Amino acid sequence: MTADRVQIRLQDPAALGELLGKVRADVDGVDGLVVTSRDGIVLAADLGPGTSHPDDTAAQAAAMAAASAGIGYRFVQASNLGRLQGVVLEGDRGCVGVQPLSGTLLLVLLGAPGTVMGRFTVAVKRVLAQLLAPATD
Incomplete structure (x- = not known):
């Protein structure tokens, strides 16, 4: 499958919602997913x-994701660390x-x-x- 087919799948809200449910159920350490x-x-x-x-919850997560990605992009750029790969925040009860x-x-x-940073990082890679x-149609 080409990158175009992956992109189409990601932009079809119904198919994407179904895919998110499958992924959430399959990957330990992830309780929710939002594509924004x-x-x-x-x-x-x-x-x-x-x-x-x-x-x-999804709307709040989307707004905060946009802000954190923007700040992360600027932070990585100002630090000469290349291209932003992601932002992960750890709280006392999860990530x-x-x-x-x-x-x-x-x-x-x-x-x-209760998911700690190391386990969450592995879960993020599995989800991605x-x-x-x-897609296997």
Whole structure:
């Protein structure tokens, strides 16, 4: 499959929502996923069955992802560290990450409670591999 087919799959909200649900269920340490445009518009989300107000949570995550990616980009650029690969924040009860999916899309990953940075980093790599893998139709 070409990169164009991967891009098309990522831009189809219905297919993307279904894919996010499968990935969330498959990858330990990730409780929620949101795909957003770089300006904070939610394209698709899967936040799991226990999330109250999932639309509000997805919208807030998308807005904060856009801001954190922008700040991260500037920070990496000012530090001469190359191209931004992602932003991961660790709290006392888990992690949250923002990863570029393309030039126009970001992925927000909400870590499961108690997930530490090392395990979360591995989970992020697994999620990205599944989302960016060629579709098997």
